[in-house]
Amino acid sequence: MCSRKEFQKKVKFSLILTFAILVMFSIGSVSSAFGQDHSADKVKTESSALGLGLGLIAAAIAFGLGALGAGIAIGNVGSAAMGAIAEKPELAAQALIFIALGEGLVVFGFVTALMIIGKV
Numbered sequence: 001m002c003s004r005k006e007f008q009k010k011v012k013f014s015l016i017l018t019f020a021i022l023v024m025f026s027i028g029s030v031s032s033a034f035g036q037d038h039s040a041d042k043v044k045t046e047s048s049a050l051g052l053g054l055g056l057i058a059a060a061i062a063f064g065l066g067a068l069g070a071g072i073a074i075g076n077v078g079s080a081a082m083g084a085i086a087e088k089p090e091l092a093a094q095a096l097i098f099i100a101l102g103e104g105l106v107v108f109g110f111v112t113a114l115m116i117i118g119k120v
Contacts, residue, residue, distance in 0.1 A: 055120030059113040066109015073102035 081095030 052120055055116055059116040059120075062116060063109045063113040066105050066107075066112070070102050070105040070109075073105060074099055077102050 077095075077098050081091075081099060084091045085095055
């Protein structure tokens with residue numbers, strides 16, 4: 001088992017590493033965009049590519065936030081449900097219903113992402 005300070009060091013290191021990878025990826029993808037020749041046809045193509053890219057990012061955010069919200073909901077409801085089931089086993093069916101309501105968030109995020117992709 002690691003101590004609290006070791007855990008904090010590991011978390012800081014992982015955050016710094018993640019941020020560094022994100023910065024390197026961003027610089028690599030942006031640098032190729034600035035060195036190109038811009039003509040009228042390329043501007044139209046780039047604007048449609050930008051719209052496609054932003055649409056895909058919006059779909060990913062919609063699905064990702066839905067999944068994140070469902071994970072938080074299921075984590076909280078699931079732990080409370082397991083405590084309730086431990087005290088009264090006859091509450092298991094009701095607990096599963098509440099957990100399924102948390103799963104609905106993923107479905108809403110997925111449907112929203114599909115609608116966004118359908119428009120792009």
